[in-house]
Amino acid sequence: KLDQSAQQPWLIDPNYAPSKSSLHRSKTAPAMATINEIRRSEETKPPSSRKPSVFFSQGILFLFLYLSLGVAMYSCTKDKFKATETHPVVDALYFCIVTMCTIGYGDITPDSAATKLFSITFVLVGFGFIDILLSGMVSYVLDLQESYLLKTIKNVNGGHSHDPRSYLVDVKKGRMRIRMKVGLALCVVVLCIGVGVGFMHFFEKLDWLDSFYLSVMSVTTVGYGDRAFTSLPGRVFASVWLLVSTLAVARAFLYLAEARVDKRHRRMEKWVLDQNLTVAQFLAADIDNNGFVSRSEFVVYKLKEMGKVSEMDILQICKQFDRLDSGNCGKITLADLIEK
Incomplete structure (x- = not known):
């Protein structure tokens, strides 16, 4: 019987050159990691988010129900309201729109306990719920216009950086620049006021x-009450114009506020990036306290300084890393993923 070392010379000969293996990996069989990845991607699908069109359709539906309830209630108790009458349905719709937009002209007011309680409920529901849906509708329309504008810019000249249109639209990021939004916001304000x-x-x-x-x-929802719509055509117009203009102007002021915040953030980010590390900042950036700051530590520290991420965000990411690092070796290996 031959000795085992004689049968297997690679055990004792350090210069042993193994012969080429006749085993080949099948090109049709997927790797174990690939199988695991497919299975896991099927198990951990991201939570589904509602499409903007769903919010738009829901907004239309709830707006119709909201106004229908208000018109029906007003029509049944119109003798309990102090008002300059034109047409019962038009007056009811006008009252609902003025109430929902929180303008408060004072030309139609409740005059009984029941109508006052109804008005309180109507205002709270309209202010706290319907306005949110309507804001979603406005956002949907504006996002739709923005996407159409971006497609047009991309189709013309390919949206190159030397194109003058790139001053208004950031094609790479797929969005309008803040200056474009501010310009559109001001145009909307002027248009609404001009039409009125x-x-x-x-x-x-x-x-x-x-x-x-x-x-x-009216468009700023101040509504002192010394002037209001008194004619039938005026109240029909106001029922549509007030609903559109107040929401559009509110969105315009949000864009103006966004422009100011964005400018302040960009100025702060530039200041942070231009700063060199002080000793105190070096110690704060040295997360693992090993005496030097790595590239990843420097990036994390600068992101925190610029307000891009918070300490809580980093802690949550670290918890996820620790959960995947089953061997507690400070790194995630392919074996860790396969074991999961």
């Missing part, structure tokens, strides 16, 4: 100054 001024002058028979005054007080 023209209608009030020619249909409500107000002079130009009073028309401009009432238009501004």
